[in-house]
Amino acid sequence: MKLAAYPAFTATAFQSRLAYRNQVWSGVFGELVFMFARIAIWTSVFSTVASDSVDGVTLPQMITYALLAGPVLYWDYSRLLRDVGTAVKSGDIAVYLLKPLLYPAYMLASHTGNFLFDLLTVTVPVAIIIGFTVGLVPPASLFHGLAFLAFWALSFGMLFLLTTILGLAAFWLMTADSLDWFFNSIMILFAGGIVPLWFFPDWLATIAGNLPFAWVSYYPAAIYIGQLDPSQALTAFIIGIVWFAVLLAVLLWLWAKARHRLIVQGG
Amino acid sequence: MxxxxxxxxxxxxxxxxxxxxxxxxxxxxxxxxxxxxxxxxxxxxxxxxxxxxxxxxxxxxxxxxxxxxxxxxxxxxxxxxxxxxxxxxxxxxxxxxxxxxxxxxxxxxxxxxxxxxxxxxxxxxxxxxxxxxxxxxxxxxxxxxxxxxxxxxxxxxxxxxxxxxxxxxxxxxxxxxxxxxxxxxxxxxxxxxxxxxxxxxxxxxxxxxxxxxxxxxxxxxxxxxxxxxxxxxxxxxxxxxxxxxxALGSRRRLKLEFGSDPGPIALKTAQLVADEGAAKHFLLDSEQTSILDVLTELGSGHDLKDVKLEEPDIEEVIRTFYQNKVQAGAVP
Structure with a gap:
């Protein structure tokens, strides 16, 4: 088995999505509605204060944060969770064991395809529409722009690991239906996807800021608008890498356990 | 290997x-x-x-x-x-x-x-x-x-x-x-x-x-x-x-049809399993027994019209076998 197979999975997943073109339109429409709702909320929040910034953040910055932390960084993980969950539930996961490949790597490759598809067909169009209608701000500086790209890659990896770990839990729970709901509520609070951590009470911001979920949405978006200075960004990146390594180890350990369970107990 | x-x-x-x-x-x-x-x-x-x-x-x-x-x-x-x-x-x-x-x-x-x-x-x-x-x-x-x-x-x-x-x-x-x-x-x-x-x-x-x-x-x-x-x-x-x-010990069936009911017939080479009067059904004891053996033993003097030998249907054999759950050993 060559590594060349994994990019092929990415391409195949991308192609599979092309089969359902209507999903693209509903995706764009759904995200737009969601974005305009967030913009309306933040606009009304900012209109109640006398100054044009809240906690040092202006309204255009806040809208940019909402776009990044929402559609851009928080891609549709539920497809991944569902894929792992149903493969476990239906026993189709055995099919992947019949092929000379590593299942988590296969999942990463094929969901990179899904991610790229969503990025091109939903995220970029939504960002362009919001950019032209409401307006977005550029990165705080060149450093913040480049750091954002690095954090974005880390965010993708982090969300993949968190979701796959949760999906593998279906091995023990025999269903992933409730996990979707559970995960979403945790993410809403701890990832800062809707309310940024700087609006949290200090104690909660400290907790959330040190849990891996914050690297999915909060850190990349906050860095883009310049909420962290270069040394803070570097520290956050290092902690993020450590979390990434820990979660990767957890995933591989869990997969070994799951495989063992599958081959010993037959799923 | x-x-x-x-x-x-x-x-x-x-x-x-x-x-x-x-x-x-x-x-x-x-x-x-x-x-x-x-x-x-x-x-x-x-x-x-x-x-x-x-x-x-x-x-x-x-x-x-x-x-x-x-x-x-x-x-x-x-x-x-x-x-x-x-x-x-x-x-x-x-x-x-x-x-x-x-x-x-x-x-x-x-x-x-x-x-x-x-x-x-x-x-x-x-x-x-x-x-x-x-x-x-x-x-x-x-x-x-x-x-x-x-x-x-x-x-x-x-x-x-x-x-x-x-x-x-x-x-x-x-x-x-x-x-x-x-x-x-x-x-x-x-x-x-x-x-x-x-x-x-x-x-x-x-x-x-x-x-x-x-x-x-x-x-x-x-x-x-x-x-x-x-x-x-x-x-x-x-x-x-x-x-x-x-291996499953199933036996062939022999059907003898007579012009008129010859009355009860008992044979050493075949076992009577069903008697319809003019038509009688036998099971052959082993693979070695041939129809000829049975007919020789039966002898002449009966108004024998037709002889039919039925190989048991393999599905039938297996079905009976599973139903009886006979523990047969592996036979090469």
């Missing part, structure tokens, strides 16, 4: 006990009681390279469990399975590269993509050199008559078309062994026939070792010279299909 060797293989599943009803469901949340299910119980056999073996048994006999152990996705509870000289579950990836597997009830094709794209993905997964891939694909497309639908998405195919594509998919990388778990399940007569003829040809011309599970005897008659029969996880028979009848 044997390509597959199983010796004393056992597989025991521990299943959590579920209690019936709502109260029972609550109880199951807290109590962890297990029942043990012995799916495979002390099975041994050897399969040589190039053989075609049918693995037969009723539902729940442990057929799929055995296939899963040979393909490395289940570990035996005790005993050993060796495939191509390796323990499959400890060498999953090496083993996977050299075998092909088709599950009749699970698809390995990509649902939303044209069949061709799934094939192409397999080229990457198994790292098949381009010329060999092109050649195999062309050959399989012709043999399985797939050219009319190879560019259509899998979700639009009929079950028969899909099964042919599944089988082609499993053979693209020239596996040494092909495992099929109920490959003809749910297919119509014509599709079954295509699949059977194809598998027999692959076995004969390419020398691919074939192991298939089924509960359809015709599959075995047309593809597999050798039959392994299991029930309740135990080996009942391992040998050629034509020897099965003897």
């Amino acid at each position: 044997a390509i597959i060797a199983a010796s004393g293989v056992e597989k025991i599943f521990r299943q959590p006990k579920r209690h019936a009803g709502f109260g029972g469901a609550i109880r199951s949340l807290f109590s962890r009681e297990f029942t043990e299910v012995r799916a495979v119980d002390g099975i041994s056999f050897k399969i040589e390279s190039g053989e075609a073996v049918g693995y037969l048994g009723p539902n729940g006999a442990g057929k799929s469990t055995m296939i899963k152990m040979m393909t490395g996705i289940l570990v035996p509870s005790s005993g050993t399975v060796e495939v191509l000289g390796r323990e499959p579950h400890n060498n999953r990836i090496t083993n996977a590269a050299e075998i092909g597997v088709v599950f009749g009830q699970r698809s390995q094709l990509w649902w939303d993509l044209p069949v061709r794209d799934s094939f192409d993905l397999n080229r990457h997964i198994y790292d098949i050199p381009a010329p060999r891939f092109t050649e195999n694909l062309a050959r399989l497309t012709t043999m399985l008559d797939m050219s009319s639908y190879i560019d259509r998405p899998v979700r639009q195919l009929s079950l028969g078309q899909r099964m042919r594509a599944e089988i082609a998919m499993a053979l693209l990388h020239d596996p040494k062994i092909l495992f099929l778990d109920e490959p003809t399940i749910g297919l119509d007569v014509v599709a079954k026939d295509v699949v059977r003829k194809f598998l027999a040809e692959v076995n004969r011309d390419r020398g691919t070792t074939i192991i298939l599970t089924t509960h359809d005897l015709v599959d075995i008659e047309e593809i597999c010279p050798r039959l392994i029969m299991v029930d309740d996880g135990k080996l009942l028979f391992d040998g050629e299909l034509k020897h099965l009848r003897t």
Whole structure:
């Protein structure tokens, strides 16, 4: 088995999505509605204060944060969770064991395809529409722009690991239906996807800021608008890498356990 | 050397006990009681390279469990399975590269993509050199008559078309062994026939070792010279299909028709089982007894009109056998 197979999975997943073109339109429409709702909320929040910034953040910055932390960084993980969950539930996961490949790597490759598809067909169009209608701000500086790209890659990896770990839990729970709901509520609070951590009470911001979920949405978006200075960004990146390594180890350990369970107990 | 060797293989599943009803469901949340299910119980056999073996048994006999152990996705509870000289579950990836597997009830094709794209993905997964891939694909497309639908998405195919594509998919990388778990399940007569003829040809011309599970005897008659029969996880028979009848101790039926009722007849060579007056049914004691022996013993003087010898239908034999659950040893 060559590594060349994994990019092929990415391409195949991308192609599979092309089969359902209507999903693209509903995706764009759904995200737009969601974005305009967030913009309306933040606009009304900012209109109640006398100054044009809240906690040092202006309204255009806040809208940019909402776009990044929402559609851009928080891609549709539920497809991944569902894929792992149903493969476990239906026993189709055995099919992947019949092929000379590593299942988590296969999942990463094929969901990179899904991610790229969503990025091109939903995220970029939504960002362009919001950019032209409401307006977005550029990165705080060149450093913040480049750091954002690095954090974005880390965010993708982090969300993949968190979701796959949760999906593998279906091995023990025999269903992933409730996990979707559970995960979403945790993410809403701890990832800062809707309310940024700087609006949290200090104690909660400290907790959330040190849990891996914050690297999915909060850190990349906050860095883009310049909420962290270069040394803070570097520290956050290092902690993020450590979390990434820990979660990767957890995933591989869990997969070994799951495989063992599958081959010993037959799923 | 044997390509597959199983010796004393056992597989025991521990299943959590579920209690019936709502109260029972609550109880199951807290109590962890297990029942043990012995799916495979002390099975041994050897399969040589190039053989075609049918693995037969009723539902729940442990057929799929055995296939899963040979393909490395289940570990035996005790005993050993060796495939191509390796323990499959400890060498999953090496083993996977050299075998092909088709599950009749699970698809390995990509649902939303044209069949061709799934094939192409397999080229990457198994790292098949381009010329060999092109050649195999062309050959399989012709043999399985797939050219009319190879560019259509899998979700639009009929079950028969899909099964042919599944089988082609499993053979693209020239596996040494092909495992099929109920490959003809749910297919119509014509599709079954295509699949059977194809598998027999692959076995004969390419020398691919074939192991298939089924509960359809015709599959075995047309593809597999050798039959392994299991029930309740135990080996009942391992040998050629034509020897099965003897092994299961079934006897031929002889029907004698007379012009008029000759009255009761008792014979040493045959046993009377049904008497309709002018027509009498006998069972022949052994394979050695011929009709001639019976007729000689019967002698002349009866108004004998017709003699009919019936070979027992093999399905009938197996059905009676399973129903009686006679514990026959393995007969070569």
